[in-house]
Amino acid sequence: MDLADMKKILAPIDFSECSWTALEAAASLAKKLGATVDVLHVWQPPPYVPLDAAFAMVGAGPPQTLAAIAEKQANDEMMKFVEQLEQRGFKATHKLFETGNPATRISEIAKEGNYDLVVIGTHGRSGLKRLLMGSVAERVVRLCERPVLSVRGPE
DSSP: OOGGGOOEEEEEOOSSHHHHHHHHHHHHHHHHHTOEEEEEEEEOOOTTSOTTOEEOOTTSOSOEEHHHHHHHHHHHHHHHHHHHHHHTTOOOSEEEEEESOHHHHHHHHHHHTTOSEEEEEEOOOOHHHHHHHOOHHHHHHHHOSSOEEEEEOOO
């Protein structure tokens, strides 16, 4: 596929500076190509807390599930990211929130949504940090059937 033919870009974010750098790169590329950018956040629930576990805070209304609380927080953070992007003259077409293994879901959504390109931030970890924390970006590059552009974030 020729770069000029890329019209649909997926930009997964984790709300870090690194993902902000990648989102800016995706938006800039989209503007030059006349493409759209969809922003995606994938939340991976912890394995030891059931998703239907209810939590209540005094005076905060009815109990909510952990998933509902996480989704609201992620959506709030995503809106902040998108607002900052739009203040700089870029536009995000869709804001997506998914649950599951981030690398797997990003790859699946890229395929299902027929995206031309995935632009993802990488922290550039190496050695013990990479071994302990892993690299979602690296796994996306290996799993994804679509082209992936990894953008290194600030140190």
